[in-house]
Amino acid sequence: MEHQLVIYNTLTRKKEVFKPLVEGKVGLYVCGPTVYSDSHLGHARPFITFDLLYRYLIHLGYSVRYVRNITDVGHLENEADESGEDKISKKARIEQLEPMEVVQKYMNSFHENMKELNVLPPSIEPRASGHIIEQEEMVNSIMENGFAYEVNGSVYFDVERYNKKYNYGKLSGRNLDDIKTNTRKLEGQDEKRNPFDFALWKKATPGHIMRWPSKWSDGFPGWHLECSVMSTKYLGEIFDIHGGGMDLTFPHHECEIAQSTASIGKESVRYWMHNNMITINGQKMARSLGNFITLQELFSGSHEMLEKAYSPMTIRFFILQAHYRSTIDFSNEALQASEKGLERLMAAVNSLELITTSPETTVDVVGLKEKCYAALNDDLNSPIAIAHLFDGVRMINSLKTGSEKISATDLDDLKSFFKTMVFDILGLKDEEAAGSGDDEILKGAIELLLNIRLEAKQNKDWGTADKIRNELNALGIEIKDSKEGFEWKLSPS
RNA sequence: GGUCUCUUGGCCGAGUGGCUAGGCAGCGGUCUGCAAAACCGCGUACGGCGGUUCGAAUCCGCCAGAGACCUCCA
Structure with missing residues (x-):
């Protein structure tokens, strides 16, 4: 493997050369969706970002086990909702559905969206509801190690105690003192010793439909536990990469670190990667802010903010045209620019078949390849790689019209490289029924x-x-x- | 309020202390019966004010503006 992949590690705030724990193999965990409503544009970003990573690691020759969970239990609502019921059961009541019916419905639509976006399915897609026993076991071990306490059938993580031995806040760059002065006091949390403690197991209120038996109470696992449990279950106590949206850094990922460390005595994740947000009018697109556009609306054009429909590949290309750690601002103008650009790129791919060869070569195929790989190796810089691909587009068009020349060997090289890059690594596909329609x-x-x-x-x-x-x-x-x-x-x- | 990040040409977006990505839009040209496509060329941008430096959009400081996290969140 001649190319050295460098990735930005949130933990160290530096770019680091990626070296897997086990040579040739990579363990990758990414926080998946909470399936209680349709996915919106913002959700597409991490899945496309880490799809690019997954595809690239495979391309580099690694054998990758990619685990991406489905959150189908828990996650407490904070809105004027004193019952503390979780999002899924709340929605279920509104729609008069079984919780698992809601889960199934939105899981299906999520999968459909991912397929449309040409996001490869992960190796394992574990569901939180299928790992209740394992989660209870982790609560046990955290308690045995003295980092959790039980109150009225609920179990909380003792952050203060943990912080005496380890460092709570290292991922998000905070220290407990800051957290102490800044943690908001929420209603119904007086069971906790400290407001910044978080639930490992929560006793279900009578109206709470999703519940499982445990030795503490009939209840459900805490917000952050599933990821600690499922990542280590399938990837080992220590694994290579954990990814997710930047907004999960704190508290979600911070708590994951604390849980894993408290339970097994060491940190699980070697490289933390976080993608930035998609903004709309400069503000984060979020379900809670109500400023979101669902993927389905994007694909069909059925949203008042949309001037037209945008195809899944346009969305994918749009996202890949920005670096994953930068915010990317949604606008019709930007999406239309991506659409046109993608069209040009795809036209060039098709033109590859129309090029005639010469005895000599006047273009620099090797240079193009090297530049693209250098870009991807530099913390997955897809916008740079795409910029170089557009140089390749010009190259291809000039070859097509004959103003540049290429030998048969070099053409083979160019073809295979270009298609590998566009289809296999960037994961784009040709949506147009080009000259060779099915019909x-x-x-x-x-x-x-x-x-x-x-x-x-x-x-x-x-x-x-x-x-x-x-x-x-x-x-x-x-x-x-x-x-x-x-x-x-x-x-x- | 605390912690942190960002501010690039009409729009979207890269980026390194000096060699000034790329896409879209625009303008001029070549090609074409015309058009489309393609190709060539053009616009010399880096929030403001200082400082460091031979040289800064890139380093430092201050100011302004925007945003993220601190609460569910991709």
């Missing part, structure tokens, strides 16, 4: 018309030629004349 009858009919047009052109019958072109255009078929004749494709809707 043979349609294809035949269009080409018949275009051949008639070609004849008309040869006879300088511009009226007929333009009529055919204009009317096909109106039907959504784009025509490009070329020296050999024509190219056509269905335009994206």
Whole structure:
């Protein structure tokens, strides 16, 4: 492996050379969705970001076990909701559904969205509800080690005690003193010794539907426990990379570190990676802020803020055009720019097949490859890699028109590199029914018309030629004349 | 209030102490019967004020503005 991948580790706040714990193998854990409503644009970012990482690690030759959970229990509501019921059961009551029915519904739509975005499924997709026993076991071990206490059937993590031995706050860069002065006091939390303590096990209120038996009470596991449990269960006590959105750094990931450390006596995660947020009008897009646009709305264009529908690949490309640690601002203008750019990139990929070879090569394929790899190795800098790919687009177009030359060997190299980069690593796919549509009858009919047009052109019958072109255009078929004749494709809707 | 981050040309977005990504839009040109596409060229941007430096958008300070986390959150 000649390329050295460097990734930014939130824990050290530095870029570090990535070296897996076990040579050739990578354990990757990413916080998945809480399935209680449709996914929005903001949710797409981590899954696309870490899909890129997953794909790239595989490309580099690693054998990767990618674990991405489904949160289908817990996560307390904080809104005027004194019952402390969780999001899923709250929603269930509104919609008159079984909690697991809600879970199933939104899990299905999540999977559908991921498929549309060409996000590869993880190796394991564990559900919190399927690991209640393991979570109880971890609560036990944390208690045995003296870092948790029980009150009225609920178990809380003793942050102060933990902080005496370890360092609570190291990931998010805070210290307990700061936290002490800044933690808001919430209602119904007087059971805790300190407001910054967090629940490991919560006793269910009578109205709380999702509940499991335990030796402390009938209840449910705390907010952060599932990730500690499921990551170490499937990846080992120590594993390579844990990813998620930046907004999870505190308290979620901080608590995960504390739990794992308190339970097994050492830290589990070697590299923490966090993607930044998607903003809309400069503000974070979030379910709680109500300023979100769901993926389904994006794909169909059915949202008042959308000027049109944007295809899944447009969304994917849009996200990849910004570095994952930068915020990215949503706007119709930006999305349309991505759409056009992607179209150009894909047209170039298709043009690769139309290039004729020469005895000599006048372009620098090796240089292009190196630049792209250098970009990805530098903390997954996809925007830079894409910028270089656009240099490649110019290269391809020039080769196509013959103003540059390429040998057969170099062309093979360029083709395989370009397609690997675009399809395998960036995970893009061609959404347009290019000249080779599935429908043979349609294809035949269009080409018949275009051949008639070609004849008309040869006879300088511009009226007929333009009529055919204009009317096909109106039907959504784009025509490009070329020296050999024509190219056509269905335009994206 | 505490902790932290950001501020780049019309828009989106990279970036390094000097060699000034890329996409979209715009302008000019080449090609074309015309168009589309493509190709070539252009616009010389880095919030403000100071400082360090031979040289700073890139380092430091101050000011202004925006945002994130501190509470569920991708």
